[in-house]
Structures are given as structure tokens and as C-alpha cells.
Amino acid sequence: MQSTELDRKVDAYKLGVGHMKELMPTMVEAYHQFTGSCMEAGVxxxxxxxxxxxxxxxxxxxxxxxxxxxxxxxxxxxxxxxxxxxxxxxxxxxxxxxxxxxxxxxxxxxxxxxxxxx
Known part of the structure; x- marks a missing residue:
């Protein structure tokens, strides 16, 4: 599978999340805040x-x-x-x-x- 196809799949996910955010902004923002915090450097x-x-x-x-x-x-x-x-x-x-x-x-x-x- 070529990188452009992989990029398209990731981009499709991001686009889908964007559509969810239009209908459920609080949930999507909370998810992004949670995952962002989890992925920040710590120990x-x-x-x-x-x-x-x-x-x-x-x-x-x-x-x-x-x-x-x-x-x-x-x-x-x-x-x-x-x-x-x-x-x-x-x-x-x-x-x-x-x-x-x-x-x-x-x-x-x-x-x-x-x-x-x-």
C-alpha cells in the first residue's frame, strides 16, 4: 500500500471526526483534550x-x-x-x-x- 493511500485513510478519519465535531463538539473536544494530554511527554x-x-x-x-x-x-x-x-x-x-x-x-x-x- 502506497503512502498516499495510507494518508488518505488517516485523512478520512480526521474528516469524519470533523463531521462528528459539528454535531457533538463537546464530546470530540473532550476526546482530543484527553488523548492530547495522554500523549504529552511526561515520565x-x-x-x-x-x-x-x-x-x-x-x-x-x-x-x-x-x-x-x-x-x-x-x-x-x-x-x-x-x-x-x-x-x-x-x-x-x-x-x-x-x-x-x-x-x-x-x-x-x-x-x-x-x-x-x-
Missing amino acids: LDAKQKQLIALGISLYANNEVCTYYHVQEASAQGATKQEILEASAVAAAVGSGHILSQGATRVQQALDAFAAGMQ
């Missing part, structure tokens, strides 16, 4: 926060947020390597989530099923 710098947001976007399978946070992480100075490492961390967490459910819930279901078979 974690803005680049680290964008990399965290990227990982969550990937885990949530949110296409527009993924593109947006890659752009924002880059704008905050993240290198390709840092962006890819953040993606790898998200992959590890995502697969760990499935493994933990397999080791707990699936085993519980198997145990319950086996108990019902007796």
Missing part, C-alpha cells in the same frame, strides 16, 4: 507513548490507528527499527494472550467436558 517521552499506542493499535487490529501511530512515532523521531520492535512486542503480547487462554480456559473446558463424559 515517558512522546515517542515512547506513540510506540505504545502503535502496539495497542496492532493488537486491536485498528488499521487507521496503526497508520496514524506509525506516522506520529516517526514524527517523534522513532526509527524503523524502533517501530518494528514495538510491532514485535505487540505480536509477543498477542500470542501470549492466546497461549495463556489455551493453558487456562481451554484446559478448564477440557476438564469440564471430561468430567461430563464420566
Whole structure:
């Protein structure tokens, strides 16, 4: 996918939010204030926060947020390597989530099923 297509998707999101703001200005402004405050540098710098947001976007399978946070992480100075490492961390967490459910819930279901078979 070319950068212009990615830009169009992010721009379409921004346009959509603009239309929402026309009908629900208080909600949209509150959202922007909240997210803006969350992404400001603090103990974690803005680049680290964008990399965290990227990982969550990937885990949530949110296409527009993924593109947006890659752009924002880059704008905050993240290198390709840092962006890819953040993606790898998200992959590890995502697969760990499935493994933990397999080791707990699936085993519980198997145990319950086996108990019902007796």
C-alpha cells in the first residue's frame, strides 16, 4: 500500500471526526483534550507513548490507528527499527494472550467436558 493511500485513510478519519465535531463538539473536544494530554511527554517521552499506542493499535487490529501511530512515532523521531520492535512486542503480547487462554480456559473446558463424559 502506497503512502498516499495510507494518508488518505488517516485523512478520512480526521474528516469524519470533523463531521462528528459539528454535531457533538463537546464530546470530540473532550476526546482530543484527553488523548492530547495522554500523549504529552511526561515520565515517558512522546515517542515512547506513540510506540505504545502503535502496539495497542496492532493488537486491536485498528488499521487507521496503526497508520496514524506509525506516522506520529516517526514524527517523534522513532526509527524503523524502533517501530518494528514495538510491532514485535505487540505480536509477543498477542500470542501470549492466546497461549495463556489455551493453558487456562481451554484446559478448564477440557476438564469440564471430561468430567461430563464420566
